[in-house]
Amino acid sequence: MVERHHLEIMRSVERQGSLTAAAEQLHLTQSALSHAIRKLEQQLGTSVWLREGRQLRLTQAGHQLLALANRLLPQFEHAEMQIHQIAQGQRGSLRVGMECHPCYQWLLRVVGPYLQQWPDVDVDVKQEFQFGGMGALFGHDIDLLVTPDPLHKPGVRFEPVFDYEQVLVVSEDHSLADEKWVEPHQLEKETLITYPVAVERLDIFTRFFLPAHTAPARHKTIETTDIMLQMVAAGRGVSALPRWLVDDYARNMPIRALKLGQQGMPKQIFLGFRERDEAVDYLNAFVKLARSIRWN
Amino acid sequence: MVERHHLEIMRSVERQGSLTAAAEQLHLTQSALSHAIRKLEQQLGTSVWLREGRQLRLTQAGHQLLALANRLLPQFEHAEMQIHQIAQGQRGSLRVGMECHPCYQWLLRVVGPYLQQWPDVDVDVKQEFQFGGMGALFGHDIDLLVTPDPLHKPGVRFEPVFDYEQVLVVSEDHSLADEKWVEPHQLEKETLITYPVAVERLDIFTRFFLPAHTAPARHKTIETTDIMLQMVAAGRGVSALPRWLVDDYARNMPIRALKLGQQGMPKQIFLGFRERDEAVDYLNAFVKLARSIRWN
DNA sequence: ACCTGTCCGTGAATATTTTTCATGATTTAG
DNA sequence: CTAAATCATGAAAAATATTCACGGACAGGT
Numbered sequence: 001m002v003e004r005h006h007l008e009i010m011r012s013v014e015r016q017g018s019l020t021a022a023a024e025q026l027h028l029t030q031s032a033l034s035h036a037i038r039k040l041e042q043q044l045g046t047s048v049w050l051r052e053g054r055q056l057r058l059t060q061a062g063h064q065l066l067a068l069a070n071r072l073l074p075q076f077e078h079a080e081m082q083i084h085q086i087a088q089g090q091r092g093s094l095r096v097g098m099e100c101h102p103c104y105q106w107l108l109r110v111v112g113p114y115l116q117q118w119p120d121v122d123v124d125v126k127q128e129f130q131f132g133g134m135g136a137l138f139g140h141d142i143d144l145l146v147t148p149d150p151l152h153k154p155g156v157r158f159e160p161v162f163d164y165e166q167v168l169v170v171s172e173d174h175s176l177a178d179e180k181w182v183e184p185h186q187l188e189k190e191t192l193i194t195y196p197v198a199v200e201r202l203d204i205f206t207r208f209f210l211p212a213h214t215a216p217a218r219h220k221t222i223e224t225t226d227i228m229l230q231m232v233a234a235g236r237g238v239s240a241l242p243r244w245l246v247d248d249y250a251r252n253m254p255i256r257a258l259k260l261g262q263q264g265m266p267k268q269i270f271l272g273f274r275e276r277d278e279a280v281d282y283l284n285a286f287v288k289l290a291r292s293i294r295w296n
Numbered sequence: 297m298v299e300r301h302h303l304e305i306m307r308s309v310e311r312q313g314s315l316t317a318a319a320e321q322l323h324l325t326q327s328a329l330s331h332a333i334r335k336l337e338q339q340l341g342t343s344v345w346l347r348e349g350r351q352l353r354l355t356q357a358g359h360q361l362l363a364l365a366n367r368l369l370p371q372f373e374h375a376e377m378q379i380h381q382i383a384q385g386q387r388g389s390l391r392v393g394m395e396c397h398p399c400y401q402w403l404l405r406v407v408g409p410y411l412q413q414w415p416d417v418d419v420d421v422k423q424e425f426q427f428g429g430m431g432a433l434f435g436h437d438i439d440l441l442v443t444p445d446p447l448h449k450p451g452v453r454f455e456p457v458f459d460y461e462q463v464l465v466v467s468e469d470h471s472l473a474d475e476k477w478v479e480p481h482q483l484e485k486e487t488l489i490t491y492p493v494a495v496e497r498l499d500i501f502t503r504f505f506l507p508a509h510t511a512p513a514r515h516k517t518i519e520t521t522d523i524m525l526q527m528v529a530a531g532r533g534v535s536a537l538p539r540w541l542v543d544d545y546a547r548n549m550p551i552r553a554l555k556l557g558q559q560g561m562p563k564q565i566f567l568g569f570r571e572r573d574e575a576v577d578y579l580n581a582f583v584k585l586a587r588s589i590r591w592n
Numbered sequence: 593a594c595c596t597g598t599c600c601g602t603g604a605a606t607a608t609t610t611t612t613c614a615t616g617a618t619t620t621a622g
Numbered sequence: 623c624t625a626a627a628t629c630a631t632g633a634a635a636a637a638t639a640t641t642c643a644c645g646g647a648c649a650g651g652t
Binding site for chain 2: 640
């Protein structure tokens with residue numbers, strides 16, 4: 001019925017002052033506009049303007065239409081511009097999913113600079129997935145997965161972006177506090193504090209205790225890193241965390257970091273994304289930026 | 297570029313869940329929609345949804361479009377409905393112009409009931425006209441002119457809507473306070489207070505003093521009726537006003553109304569409008585309602 | 593694994609709509 | 623009163639939208 005085209009005509013006629021001038025501005029003939037409006041008037045059942053000599057004066061219906069044009073046309077134009085930006089990968093929204101607790105601390109450092117570089121990209125972080133991080137990736141609930149466990153499958157690609165060392169955190173007063181490293185059996189009497197995730201996903205078990213066929217005496221879970229470290233500082237248990245994270249906290253807390261085994265436990269953070277999105281500029285840029293960020 | 301039609305498709309596909317179902321709802325074939333969107337995608341430079349098996353999933357551009365559709369389509373529809381009402385004279389805006397000061401008091405009593413009867417008509421009152429009330433009427437600045445002086449010209453019609461008597465207002469303490477009527481020469485020593493308009497437009501001069509070849513001693517002008525009557529009550533002068541207005545104020549003020557001459561001075565309020573608008577329902581209804589209102 | 597029904601995409605044919613062209617009627621300015 | 627400018631109109635041409643008739647892909651049932 002009322003089409004965008006009609007609104008363009010209304011606006012142009014208002015701005016240019018005459019049908020003829022408007023036609024020129026719209027790269028059409030005066031006749032085309034005349035026909036277009038005439039048809040609209042027939043459909044609306046009322047005229048849009050009154051022909052008074054060579055002047056056109058808007059009727060009430062005409063005023064409504066003009067108001068509509070002034071309201072809607074900018075929205076059309078803005079949306080088109082935005083979609084254009086999206087088409088060129090300059091604008092978008094990046095939904096980041098995370099599968100590891102301390103990853104969040106790391107992510108925060110990446111997101112800041114990223115938002116500066118890509119002011120037109122929104123970053124959204126999600127932490128709960130019904131079908132796991134991979135499920136969320138495949139189900140398009142997220143566009144990027146931050147995880148320490150790359151689960152290679154066709155359709156997704158994982159890129160390592162950050163190497164770090166997982167360390168054991170103990171209180172300054174702990175008997176092991178001055179050791180360079182710990183062996184599994186040294187923790188047989190300890191309380192281990194971890195995030196509340198399945199044991200299979202805890203490297204401290206899969207790569208440290210299990211190979212040595214031992215385990216800590218007790219296992220507690222705590223949601224947040226801050227409280228976890230408070231507990232460790234208070235001598236209520238030990239925990240395994242990234243070294244960069246511990247170093248950060250150690251400035252204000254009586255805690256120490258120890259290597260897990262003589263060689264330490266190297267870990268990596270990976271970014272996973274759908275291969276289809278490989279060409280998406282702002283996603284690629286995120287991966288690149290993430291890789292370039294260093295902790296001193 | 298992005299047309300209303302595309303928005304309709306986006307919305308319908310979202311609601312119906314598939315192109316085929318949307319096509320049915322829009323009374324088109326699935327092929328038509330497919331072609332339409334394909335062309336749009338080419339113009340935008342990005343696809344609107346991804347074909348995943350038989351599922352369509354919106355891209356970011358698609359989400360933008362859908363959001364646009366949900367925002368703009370209701371506005372299109374609302375505007376069309378409104379214009380339809382305008383076309384049938386059920387809705388409009390009535391711009392009322394006034395040429396006489398006390399007319400405003402009268403108008404207020406008409407507008408209330410009118411707004412009740414015509415909830416879809418907006419009433420706007422204007423009091424200042426660059427080229428007089430008639431000019432405003434011809435220039436389409438107003439649709440209705442309230443005036444005591446019908447100036448008949450081709451193209452406009454005037455309808456008398458209210459008969460009343462213009463009376464002299466004096467203080468209760470005035471020497472004439474208990475007279476039934478006054479003659480012009482009795483006011484030769486008085487101060488006359490009027491609204492600030494040209495003397496030719498004041499009936500008290502043209503119909504009362506001038507025929508008797510006399511005039512009041514002093515002439516002051518005051519903008520507002522309230523202050524004017526305060527002055528009269530205080531014995532600072534006399535004034536000429538409609539009887540219904542004076543009766544209203546006299547309940548709380550020490551003032552009296554006297555006939556101007558033995559016969560009194562009958563007056564009328566007229567409503568003027570363009571003959572072209574004669575068929576406009578809500579305008580006609582205003583005139584009719586104005587005529588029917590009585591003061592008891 | 594193999595139908596089967598359903599969905600979407602595509603190219604050619606067709607239908608519809610938009611635009612132009614050519615012209616006339618009306619009005620304003622000089 | 624003429625000249626220039628404006629908008630309206632009908633017919634012709636151009637452009638666009640829609641349908642038709644397919645084909646390929648996929649999910650669900652057997």
